Amino acid sequence: MATSSAKPTPLLKDELDIVIPTIRNLDFLEMWRPFFEQYHLIIVQDGDPSKTIRVPDGFDYELYNRNYINRILGPKASCIPSRTLLVDALATLFPRKNTSSPLMMIVLYVSLTFLKSFSLWGFLVSRYVAKDPSGKDINAVEQHIKNLLTPSTPHFFNTLYDPYRKGADFVHGYPFSLREGAPTAVSHGLWLNIPDYDAPTQLVKPLERNTRYVDAIMTVPKGTLFPMCGMNLAFDRKLIGPAMYFGLMGDGQPIGRYDDMWAGCKASNPFVNLKKEYNGIFWQEKAIPFFQSVALPKDCTAVQKCYLALADQVKAKLGEVDPYFIKLADALVTWIEAWDEINSPGGKPAKLPNVSSK
16 A cells, blocks of 8 residues: 655644844755745745855745835834844734634744743854754654643752653652643743853863753743743743833944843854943843842733733832943834834735745
8 A cells, every 4th residue: 555755743833933144045944844845934034135055855834034124114123123133023023814713933043921941952152953961863843832731830949850841750859739830821932052152151161062962852941030031931922922022222323142141042143242232231230139139010911911010110229320221121112113014904014025935
């Protein structure tokens, strides 16, 4: 009997978008074809919008560039500077077309309710598919999806890490009343090879590499602060989409590579990084205590309301550190206004200027 050559339908095929910000051609996608080909790609072109970005045949994708940002957002485009991870925040603005299902997004980079973190892949540095110790390619997309579809355990730490994984469970003493967990809004991946160090650490450890593969998944406990990078990140747009804004960074701003405090953009030259990070190295000593003590009003029951309340407090409490934080607070408000305008009934159409299908 003849066997079918049809590929199995992947998880969340019609509910997931993979976001790829880039300034260069995407020939490397051939290496990722087994994992990406059946999903919809949103490619966000930073830099010169007149440059043609080459995408291998056979991928279903849409392309954004700076011209599109300016045309759709108008004056509000000021909240998305160039040369920053903010460009992929643009892709989160637009609701999934032709479906009412909750949209999941995976953000990659190539040049809450609660959150799960896992250490799996090295895509961010080399653009090559990472392999496990046996030599098998790691399907990080599948792992992100499984994380988002599995509850998190933010209220009580489980010493076997993710209790929902095969071969694990809740340990002795874990409260039964908390074993249902909480919805997972964000899946945060790590990477191999070059560690995500700040510029001073890069300068004193230029040859250090992370080669230790760790297959572990854990929930970041409630109330714990950590730098959530905007790369190798997946999230549930319905749960937390409006909060996926990476701050006011990039061209014309006095700070860079601190995008992760607000939702980094990884560069390879530590001297360039130091120039971008210089203010942030000092400002983070003020910003981190701010985040540790920030409290939102009880009537903030929607992500947008939480973000607007946060903007008010940024302006009031961090504005005295530097006028930049006043601009940042205004940008947070602008972002939410743009989100509500585009995602409200009858909002601006999200038709893209360059669309290619299989």
